[in-house]
Amino acid sequence: EVQLQESGPGLVKPSQSLSLTCSVTGYSITSNYWGWIRKFPGNKMEWMGYISYSGSTSYNPSLKSRISITRDTSKNQFFLQLNSVTTEDTATYYCARGGIADYWGQGVMVTVSS
Amino acid sequence: IQLTQSPSLLSASVGDRVTLSCKGSQNINNYLAWYQQKLGEAPKLLIYNTNSLQTGIPSRFSGSGSGTDYTLTISSLQPEDVATYFCYQYNNGDTFGAGTKLELK
Numbered sequence: 001e002v003q004l005q006e007s008g009p010g011l012v013k014p015s016q017s018l019s020l021t022c023s024v025t026g027y028s029i030t031s032n033y034w035g036w037i038r039k040f041p042g043n044k045m046e047w048m049g050y051i052s053y054s055g056s057t058s059y060n061p062s063l064k065s066r067i068s069i070t071r072d073t074s075k076n077q078f079f080l081q082l083n084s085v086t087t088e089d090t091a092t093y094y095c096a097r098g099g100i101a102d103y104w105g106q107g108v109m110v111t112v113s114s
Numbered sequence: 115i116q117l118t119q120s121p122s123l124l125s126a127s128v129g130d131r132v133t134l135s136c137k138g139s140q141n142i143n144n145y146l147a148w149y150q151q152k153l154g155e156a157p158k159l160l161i162y163n164t165n166s167l168q169t170g171i172p173s174r175f176s177g178s179g180s181g182t183d184y185t186l187t188i189s190s191l192q193p194e195d196v197a198t199y200f201c202y203q204y205n206n207g208d209t210f211g212a213g214t215k216l217e218l219k
Binding site: 043045046099106107 | 147149155156157158159162198202204207209212213
């Protein structure tokens with residue numbers, strides 16, 4: 001069974017970087033696409049970007065200057081880094097498989113606050 | 115592409131036929147999916163490509179639509195269907211609707 005699990009700090013200070021890890025079991029990240037989605041307070045959801053089976057990336061244009069998605073195939077993990085965060089980046093962050101997100105992690109709530 | 119879901123809140127009774135709407139600001143070309151999110155859980159994919167039922171999803175869920183207008187139908191509402199439902203388009207970029215919260219009357 002495909003399972004995804006996010007991990008990372010739940011509190012980040014403004015202007016710092018947010019770094020999250022998605023650990024995948026039951027499926028190799030060298031197949032398919034793997035992405036990050038966030039849900040803001042109030043329910044708005046946003047695709048942040050994804051990394052492909054080959055390691056190529058695609059990012060939401062609204063985040064392009066701040067976001068980086070990378071991977072470690074030996075650990076079957078992929079990562080999110082979001083730079084220069086503000087309070088508006090406070091959200092629950094999910095990792096997911098595929099362009100239509102058929103499998104999701106449970107999500108990690110990240111608060112940006114000093 | 116902007117997605118508008120309606121209604122934002124829907125109250126219905128067990129056994130009711132429930133219809134949720136998702137309208138795009140442009141043609142979505144059937145690249146439309148529906149997710150269910152229960153409180154405290156991750157979203158679950160229900161329908162993709164407008165009307166393809168994801169494996170393991172009960173057949174009371176169905177999707178339809180074309181162009182800019184799409185619908186998720188629950189043929190007979192069950193108590194476990196209480197959740198928020200999101201539509202998502204992947205025709206031009208990736209955008210989610212704001213969600214419809216479904217509660218029991």
